[in-house]
Amino acid sequence: MIEIQRPPVSAILQATPVVAVLRARHAREYAPVIEALVRGGVRSIELTLSTDGVFAFLPELKQEFGPDVEIGVGTVTSREEAARALDDGADYLVTPAMVVDVVHMAVQAGVPVYPGGLTPTELLTGMQAGATAVKLFPASAVGPGYLGQLRGPFPDMRVIPSGGIGIDDAADWIAAGALAVSLGGPLLRDAFAGGSLAALTARAERLSSLVADAVRSRGTR
Numbered sequence: 498m499i500e501i502q503r504p505p506v507s508a509i510l511q512a513t514p515v516v517a518v519l520r521a522r523h524a525r526e527y528a529p530v531i532e533a534l535v536r537g538g539v540r541s542i543e544l545t546l547s548t549d550g551v552f553a554f555l556p557e558l559k560q561e562f563g564p565d566v567e568i569g570v571g572t573v574t575s576r577e578e579a580a581r582a583l584d585d586g587a588d589y590l591v592t593p594a595m596v597v598d599v600v601h602m603a604v605q606a607g608v609p610v611y612p613g614g615l616t617p618t619e620l621l622t623g624m625q626a627g628a629t630a631v632k633l634f635p636a637s638a639v640g641p642g643y644l645g646q647l648r649g650p651f652p653d654m655r656v657i658p659s660g661g662i663g664i665d666d667a668a669d670w671i672a673a674g675a676l677a678v679s680l681g682g683p684l685l686r687d688a689f690a691g692g693s694l695a696a697l698t699a700r701a702e703r704l705s706s707l708v709a710d711a712v713r714s715r716g717t718r
Contacts, residue, residue, distance in 0.1 A: 502601065504608055506630065506676065507588065507589070508675075513540050513541065515538075515669065515680065515705060516553040516569075516579075517539045517542050517547070517680060517684055517685070517701070518558050519543065520545050520681065524548055524553065525554060527544065527548075528558060533701070534611035534697065535565075537705060538702055538706075541567050542568045543570070544568060544570055544590075545572040555585045555586065556585055559588075560617035569590060571591035571592075571593075573592050575599070576602060583608060589609040590603045590610045594614065595612050595613065600623060609629040611631065617690065621651065624654055630656060631656055632657050632659050634660045635661055648673075657679050658679065662683065664700060672714065673713075677708075678708060684700055684704060686700070
């Protein structure tokens with residue numbers, strides 16, 4: 498693969514390679530859930546545009562949680578959404594499909610971008626466009642073995658699996674070579690429906706520990 502200039506992976510994601518994908522009825526519900534996740538060691542937070550009010554609350558949330566937490570915007574599907582997210586200070590952008598225009602905008606702004614794809618062609622397109630890494634979605638449809646196969650022809654491809662990954666699956670994806678893992682429902686569960694935030698913190702702690710162990714094990718091979 499030809500090496501090109503691409504926005505680098507953040508220090509936060511390198512240190513804690515877990516992305517929490519948040520979907521709620523309204524972005525005003527986000528703050529206590531983010532706080533619970535951060536207490537559990539998850540410091541990369543993706544706010545999805547399928548939730549109302551993300552743009553209005555993004556600057557406030559960034560100010561509240563400060564530089565030790567990165568807050569990105571996901572489910573970005575157009576140049577207009579990308580421009581708004583970048584203007585509001587998103588730390589990274591995520592797309593559900595291979596939207597090359599969004600990749601180009603993020604690269605030009607120097608902001609990490611993780612476009613979604615499933616096939617080798619889609620994922621390679623994202624990397625060639627300058628993506629920081631590509632989001633393998635929906636990951637549960639293929640499993641960690643698929644990533645292992647991709648690393649044959651594309652050994653330098655950075656991949657973040659997302660979609661249907663359970664906490665107990667995370668280590669297998671890291672062992673297969675994933676840059677990080679992205680979890681939504683299996684991690685959040687009922688957190689936006691009155692569920693225990695202490696239980697959410699416990700799940701985040703367990704996930705963070707499993708991923709850290711997997712990263713260390715991979716490094717000793």
